[in-house]
Amino acid sequence: MRRVMVVVLALVGASCVTGPTVLSATTTMVSRSVPPSAPPEPTSSTPLQPTPTSVPDDRHVTVYFLLDDVGEVNRPGPSLVPVDRIASDDGLASALDVLLEGPMGEEREAVPAMSSAVPTGTELLGVSVVDGVATVDLSAGFGLGGGSFSVMGRLAQVVFTATRYGDVDSVTFRLDGEPVTTFSGEGLDLEGAQTRADYLDFVPTIFVDHPTYGGVLGNPAHLEGMAAVFEATFQAAITDADGLIIVEPPHLMTTSGVGWGTFDAAIPYDVDKAQWGSLIVWEDSARDGSQIDVR
Structure with missing residues (x-):
């Protein structure tokens, strides 16, 4: 039986305005064989213990790590996952600093595990934004080691983290202050600014960009992201702490039935108090109706 990770969040009570802040994520597993109408049975071979606390909203940042193969039929991964983190402030430089630190130990040991393709010891030397283009200057070690997948993965992590900010549309890279046009020993062409569209190989079939893993869901739940699903439809469910x-x-709809489409949906729910919960998304197979690409 194949098991997959689902997004774990803090649910907000119907009468609440805000919910608890999550300092660390929880690994929750749900069997792909569980039908949508049956309650999933969260288990974990490596449970993490989140600690809700009160942290100002202006210290939350979102960074993108890689989630190991979660059993998707069409795009097995590893794939990008947005993760909520606490930083010194909510600026882009702080978000990139947190990204370079990589996943926490518990996240690396969970099943499936989070990882980062960014080489250990990489330092942020500077970042600036002009006319929607972020110039990110990293230490030379960022361009060393790894095969083509690792090289592309680390670039994808930086591009997705930087473009999470509304004033950033694309990213150019520098290493030790020098502009990069050919990256790493793989000879990757980085001529011109990089966008999210350049790294779609690292996006799962149903990519939930909001809410983040370990973040506060809000009520109604606001789901935003992109998907490449049959007839532009997919399914979602929210589970409580039990x-x-x-x-x-x-069925939720995307903007396109051919290729990638975006989605933006609001889902109200009812719980009596703020608590941990999970957001699960999947697609029904056009061949036999089974759940596929569960996330």
Whole structure:
């Protein structure tokens, strides 16, 4: 039986305005064989213990790590996952500093594990944003080691983290202050600014960009992201701290039935108090109706 990770969040009570802040994520597993109408059974071979606390909103940043193969049929991974973190402030430089630190030990040991393709010891030397282009200057070690997948993966992590900010559309790279046009021993062409569209190989079939892993869900839940699904439809469910489904809306739609489309949906739910919960998304197979690409 193949198991997959789902997004773990803090649920907000119906009468609450804000929920707890999450300092660390929880690994929750759900069997792909569980039908949508049946309550999933969260388990974990490596449980993590999150610690809700009160932290100002202006210290939250989102960084992108890699999640090991979670059993997707069409795009097995590793793939990008947005993760909520606490930083010194909410600026781009702080977010990149947190990204370079990599996943926490518990996240690296969880099943499936989070990882980072960024070489250990990489330092941020500077970052600036002009006309929507972020110039990110990193230490020379960022360009060393790894095969083509690792090299592309580390670039994808930086590009997705930087473009999370509304004033950044694309990224150019420098190493030790020098502009980069050919990257690493793989000879990757970086002529021109890099965008998210250059790294879609690292995006899962259903990519939930909001809410983040370990973040606060909000009520109603605001789901935003992109997907490449049959007939532009996919499914979602929200479970509470006991793993019981509290809401399962009808099919969600993307903007395109061919290739990648975006989605932006609001899902109200009802819980009596703020608590841990999970967001699960999947696609029904056009061949036999089974759940595929569960995330």
